[in-house]
Amino acid sequence: MYMAKGSNGLDSQVIVRASSGSWKIKMGLSDLFSIATSLFSEVFSAYIVIARLGWASILPVVIAVVYVILKARMDVYAMRLRNVTNSALPPKFQQGYINICQHMKTIKLYAWESVFLHEIGLGKVKYVTPPLVWLAQFTMKALNSSLSEIAASLAIISQLRPDSSFSYVEMTIILSSMSSLVTFTRSLGSISKKLNYIGETETVFKQIVSAQQADYIVRKTATKDTAVKMNDSEFSWGKDKFSIRSLALEIKQGEFVAIVGKVGCGKSSIVSALCGEMPLERGEACIFGSIGYVSQKPWIMNATFRDNVLLGNEYDEKRYNQTIEACALTEDLKLMPAGDMSEIGHAGINLSGGQKTRLALARAIYMDANVYIFDDLLSAVDAHVERHLVERVLVGNGLLANKTRILVTHAEHVVPLCDKVITIDHGDILVTQQEKMSYSGMAVHDLMPSADLAEACAKHAVPSTSNAKSGEFTITPELEVPAFSRQTLWKFIALSGYANVATAIAFQFLFSYGFYYVEGLRMELVKGAGTGLMASALKRYLIVNAVVTIMKCQIGSISALISSHMWFDRVEIKMTNSIVEALLFAPLPVFERMSKGTLEKLMHEDVMLASHHLPSHLCSRVYEMFNAINSLILTIRTSPIVLLSLIPLMCVMLLVNKRREKVQGIVVKVARGSGARLRENILQEVLAGKEVMRTHDRVDHYIDELAEASAKAAMLENHSMRIAMIKARVEEIVVDVLYICILIYCKLASLNDPSSFGPGNVDMMMRFSGSTLNKLSSISFSDIGITQCLPSLSRFFVYAEQLGREAPHVSKDTQPSADWPAQGAIEFKDYSMSYRSELGPVLNQLSFKINGKEKVGIVGRTGAGKSSLTYALLRLVEPAAGNVFIDGVDTSTIGLHALRSNISVVPQDPVLFEGTIRDNLDPKHEYTDAQVWEAIEKAKVGHLLTTPAGTFDSTAKPNGHSIVRNPSGNWIAGVGLDRWVSANGTNFSVGERQLLSLCRALLWQRAILIMDEATANIDSATDQVMQAVIREEFNDKTVLTIAHRLNTVMNCDRILVLDAGKVQEFDSPSELLSRDGHFSRLVESMKFNEKTKE
Template identity: 30%
Template sequence: MELQPLNTQGEGSSPYFPLVSSSSLSSIIFFSWAKQIFSIGKKNKLTPEDVYPLPDEHSSQNETLTSYLSRYSLYKSLLFSNIKLISKAIMLGNLVSLFDFSSPLFIQFLLSYLQTQEKFLSIGILLAISFTIVTLTTQVLKGQFLWTNQLVEIKIKSSLSNAIFCKVLKVARIPEGTGVNILQVDVKKVCDGFKDLSLFISTPLQAGLSMYLIYYQVGNAVYAALATLTICLSLNTVITRAVGKFSGRIMSVRDRRVEATTQMLASIKMIKAYVWEKFFKKKIEDARVRELSLLRKLQILQGTTYFFFWIVPSITAAAVFMYYTLVMEKSLDPGTAFVTLSTLLILQDSLQEIPWLVSEVMMCIVSCRRMQGLIDLPDLEGLPSSDTVDLKECTLAYGDKSVLNRISLKVNKGEFIAVVGTVGSGKSSLLNGIMGELKVKEGVIKVTDSIAYAPSLDSWLQNDSLRNNILFGKPYNEAWYLKVVDACCLIQDINSLPNKDLTEIGERGINLSGGQKARICLARAVYADKDIYLLDDPLSSVDTFVATHIMNKCFLNVLSQKTRILVTHRLNILNKVDRVIVLQNGSIIENSSPDSLQITQDIEDHKSSEIEEMHSTHTKLIEDEDKESGKVNIKILKDYFGYSGGYLMISIAFLAMGLWAATRMIADIILKEWSTDPDGTETYLLLYILFRVGGTIFAFIRAVLTMAVVGNRASRFIHNQMIKSFIRAPVNLFYDVTPLGRILNRLNKDLNSIDELVPRATASIIAQIWQVLSMVFLALIYFPILIMILPFWVYYSLQIKDLYLGAARELTRLEAISNSPILNNFEETLSGAKIIRTFRQTQNFHIKNCRLIDINSRLLYSMSACRCWLVVNLGLLSSGVLCFMFALIVVFRNNISLGAVGLSLAYVVPLPINIYYLVIDWANLENQLISVERAKVYMGITSENPHKQATDKNLGNWPQFPSIEFKNVQMKYRSNTPIILKGVNFSIEAGKRVGLVGRTGSGKSSIYLCLLRLVEISSGSILIDGVNIAMIGLNKLRSAITLVPQDPLVFSGDLKDNLDPCQLKSNGEVENALKEVNLTRFSIDYEIKGDGSNISAGERQLISLGRAMLTHTKIILFDEATAGIDQNTDHQIQELIKNKFQGCTILTIAHRLGTVMESDQIIVMQDGKVSEAGNPKVLLSKDSIFKSLKDNFN
């Protein structure tokens, strides 16, 4: 065997970036240190190595959160572990709130100055200089405030993700959909909630200060504002509670949708074979309809909340001015009017933030509760230590359900024990109990912690090279490694791979046969060199030659000094073990030496099957994730609106917001005229109320249309198209090269962005465009001299925006891509947690997870730095323009109307923050549209061949005579892979029973894949009943064939749904099928968990056989269907097949030669070709390969 050298070259080093702590004070204040990434981004496409290093305190390996979780709830732990950053953010937030009030105060000072007779220039200059200093300070504080908030998010995300990962390794099992949803959605919502905690505190403070300043201007008229606010806020409290309620319900429904989607994607090959695409599509889409229905109601509620906080300042202004002029009988002057108006604009900004802040906090609380539920799950308890295995009167349970009753068993050091029993007797549960995976309800288990475990039917492998799967974190020892792979009969398999043992074996071992996966799992266990070996039927998945080799070279040689507990259905090997344990109904009924064993059964031959090896010409099987670069194509935005049903609704929303801006401008012009004409109070007041309050209805229309209509429709279309695309995607060309985590990333994180963030970003950008346009327009009307600097302002604003967006787009794409490995690793760990714990590899997986999280955190860190640079620089530019305008007012102080100055400043002062929000909202929309861009890639996956053909209707009840003929068939999995079937020729008469035998990897399962057209053949033809199957629609073809696999598919739902998901059979027929396959202990409404953990491997196989009983097709493919079944049950099943499937053409892959000895024909496969075929008796009467296989077994 040729072994490839280990790759010892480290990862590429990153360019040096100075940490913030080593930067100068001015660089820290103005974020100059962040500019380096813009320079790199302009020259080259950014890569993860180009981003800034992550300070140690933000690393995921920081264990501060974990230490608090042992004493406090999750919410308190997150608060206490980040108290310094959160406190700093709150302090900066309050300072920003205080400095924001400098604007109305300076407007008042300026108007007072302009009302004086002298208007001394020196005083005006002093005002202008003071205003400049305060404005620039405000922008710097805002940058530092945003930076601190972003650090809170980064730290919480990394520590929380790590804590969840660690918890998954400590609990027995959590539903896969729930785990993925918590990691991808709930963590984000908690981060958002804590990031905005400072705003949640400072915003009410800002609102309170606004009220005080209004009181300072209008005296008791402020009580009108208080009364208005109290009524509106009380009404909004009811809506806020409903928001929290709907958020929790949405997350619950989303869990079910994610679970169903994960089940479908993980078992897509079997779903296609069973023609269950419509069932799973409906199941997922039904959950999606419920999710979107709740989301639409939530978005309408959010729109109503926005409406309240748009209308509150308008009603408040109207109430204040009405009370001031009519009740207090005072005249409005420009100073009072526009200082109050400017303050009300600050109040509006504060109140505008409250709805989404409340929404964020409510969703944060909901997500915290969900995660608290996970964190509160009991950890698996460690078992008392012992030199060997000792169980005393043990009752063991999965949850509350007992599976083993009062078991007593002591295994001596170095003893070789076999465990046998019928299906569901508790064999695998015994091994799980010894590993500490079951709850000990009674008794005591003592065991050493030096345990290795080798599963068969539930083989778990990593998406890594074959060698690394065997090493499993242990150092490479070539001599020991070669001895192990030889003992596990892997040398021939390794030499057949293009890159030997460095060939990537794919996610879940997808490019390996069942036998190869079982032997790699065995090699992993043997290489670990432990004291105790728990072997869960590893011989069931290999042929007779390999089984003999493993028994002699591995179990009886390499492991001869080890303690071995072997679960098996092979009674012929029992004479080679020291002791046999017989289990029945969860109890030990016999414990004796093989010679005195009181069971009589026929010697069984062998079992297993394979999902054919998918060779690759490259070490790398899984394709890299695509990453777009450059600007987000405007076509993506057009497509998004197109997905919502066209441009009508978004056009109405845009126009509605334009009408809001127009009515607001008219109302403020009315206020200007009113402040200089006290005689028309009633008329002005009526018009002001009409335009101010009436205009907010347009803002409500915009919010509901963009979120509850446009967003909801687009989300539904995108999700359904992706699901349709996934269902139609070819197995070999898409699923074999695309990790499940990458797909789930699109269906979770990206879809969540499309559901919630893209509509919100769309609504926000529409509002911000009209805000800025109205402000500039009105300022130019009353202060046309601004036209002098407007071109320069716009030019430099665009320069800053383009510089920022160039880096922000790439960083956003990289951050989205960096989430996929985290999710892949999480999903892989979730499914293999038991093995990881048993092999004591939790620390290695923890380190890997921390490395992946830190890569993501580095990208978030760089994105945050870029955003803060944008805040400060845009703020400084806009503040400079504002100060220039302030200076011009001082220069032209004798020729300017007070009303014009007041109105212009009321509109221009908020311009810096509104221009910043415009750029940020545009960048945010672009960033969120990346999720649409990524989803669109998966909406257009190349489909497999048509599911329906026009000629299908002419076939009637095809096949009438289910003969099968292969004519010179060649097949390869992809264009860059070797040929697997090399000119296969054979014919099978209708109604015959045929056995397919041959070594693992010889091409047996590839025959099945070709018959079902799960992989299309490269050349030749396959005929069924004389019809070329290439001309038949896939649904018609697959509906005519029933596959009973070795790795059966079960999904969450009752037993009837699992047997007859399309609801084609009556309850009586389903119950009869259960009776025929000996599953009468279960009722048809027995609820099966999503991963099938509450039924045994053998019971899952019997369920699969029960499905076949209900289909009544004329071609049946058995792929080691009885591999996990005991000998007596296997014999009963063979009789059942003989009686129930009379007249059917039956193909059986078997390593138990006894299973196929009564076949009409045997086909022996070798190296992708038919090496011989004929009647088994004829083949046994001469020197044939089939005879050698049987002799080798004997």
């Protein structure tokens, strides 16, 4: 799990490999043992064949070996062709499934549902393997089953002479030899399949293990003097990528160090270097003692609040309570349904940005580390909480006052409190030693009146550490997968298309019954032949047998190809579109409460099993049923008495199947009640928080937890498989016993009446009775595959049908005019909103009006409901009461697409998707390249479109798509609009992502712009540039600015002050400052009142 930072795009691949590749590992390992254990039987079979047929038996061996070589070459060619097909795809949103699971809020904010639905569906179509390759692959698979009979027939034919004559006993020996040859060559032919599984197993292991790496910084035992020491160190993300050069740094134990610099200068990279995530190219780098780390984007697990803090450590009540109080989380816990045992959703979805940051801080503090590293810790909290964290954690008598603290920050008023300042400018480092100073001549405890601090943080309250049942957040338990029913299968057939299914079954029928007549013809060739004519008759029979087998092989390949094209591929596209559409158009609160690991498994493994494996097994079962009926008819023609042997077999099959269904139901119930389904969730959590886990040295704990969950899931899967295998083995034993009885009957009949029951009759009776019994047994084995696929099919329909849908995206009856909204006037009337019906409202009876083209700042404490206004305006959550009007139009009456596509948002957590800059700014390609360049120039982000290998030139004409794959399969970063964006935008800092989000808004030029903490992760100089751009470019637009930095909103026309979801004040800044109200106290706490009066 030691994956380097910058490789986040591999996370989704690892999840897919762990889900869809688990069966490959299982089959590969089982086949590895199978090859070893079957070696003895294969050598013994070879000895029997050579002893009876001589060295002519080498012929089938040679044929089998040639087949293995051809099959291996075909697999290599098919893999190369798939890679070429993948490379031909446009470099746009390659991780579609993962984007849906992780960034649904962003997709809905920008009304990009249709974009992702189209891209994923288009990707499925373009990934379809070419028909000729399919035909070749199916041919090789069919040869695997028919090659044995062809080889055996040729070997025996080579031993026959025209004048040969032999008795019944010699005939029996020949048939027995042929059986041995068939067994032997089938064993050789199956080696290719087994080696293929083993090769895929090796590939899966290599893909997962290849993502591992060791820490690049040396960790040593803590000392009393030095905490961090770097001597002429150079760190780099790779060739032609960002580097930190000639870093000479020494930090003493107990020092407080600030890291400052402009957006994108490399602050987070030096943090990665300190944490051992950035490759060390040369020099020496050491850190003494353990590390506590809070990342810029806090990592939160889908677990209880307490588990997030403990991170697998033992619970110490005193230390835990001190940590909670120091991080100002006491009041937050009181509001949670089960205190600190409340469940936190995936990525902290039910927490505000400030709460997530403080929870991550609490986790780091509880680790009791030697060195603490905070990446932009204070950007997501308001002035009250910032003061509390500085005093109770960082300086003075804070919990970490005697620890080594390294703080990346844009908060300039905190810098004077530090011992050292590290200034970074695009990889160049300047270290400044300074004497601790107070901010604006004040001690830190004067930043806020103590009475306000006590009121804001409730420092003497006791946290709620209830041991009651967790306040559940995820809704996975509510979406129970019912037991399989025939109705589910009929729904699957309807989804597939009755015509497609009927075509596939018709080909199986024609294929089976066509060869029914051929089998009858072959039977007539030797039936009733005398001793003298037996050699020539047998030779004709074997030749026809070989020819028919070859025809059977090729026609079977064509039939499989048609079934795949008419059924498998089409139903996969339909199922993919259905589940993606269900997820994209599900209400956001419902989606956010769903298990993301289960969703990713659903979209990868379940869809593949239900769309390809299940139809394949169904076709096999239908074909085996037709074959069994044909064989039964042929057997009855030869000897009707064999029909009596089927009666006990059918009775056993019915009894065993009934018992299996009962036990299988018990296993399914146990699986639902266990933690088996947590395997995917834990894997996703481990991958998402790998940097934090590595830094805190907690990887082994969660790997053990993942192994335990995987073992539990594997145990349940094995129980289910074992039940099906026992059923099949019991039926196989019964078949073998009945076949022995038939052989004894044939022996006795031929001895008693050799004239009417000759060798031809014996051969046909043995062959067709054995074939009939084997076909019936094969039906049971096909049931095993069907049984494995049915839960996936049931789960698909549950999620596709029971998630519900949000309001219509297009409402033709109430479609607003084309120029709506022209003014951008917003009015809330008695508006209330709650994220969940059982919880209290986050917005309560809001009533206010914003004039068109007005600039409004929105402020308030963490959790006051500021970001919830965005949810309300874009109807991400439907109102509990009241209405929202935009230019006089009630937003609840129009389609969601019309609403969301007319509002621009620069979100608090900006997201970039894997692809080019062009694709991220304009995925629908509604604007020309010239318009995109104009927006880039206005946003002043041209420097972000350069790479070390190229420079930005705004006057140059766009050079189209210059993105190509290098030999290792990775996209090469281009320049300009072709600058490549890694998955989740990891090759851009959070501040840079916010600037690119602003560039989107400049390109779209919509009447309303919402800035949700858009300047939280950028320095003050860049903030001023952004504010100037907004004032100039959005002068005729309505702008809502949600901010913790009060200087960001001081130039607004009016300021809306929220507290506990209610409007406390709403007026101009000058008017609010003249009062003794909420806003005035906020400004006083940050000492902006003096700046304003000046």
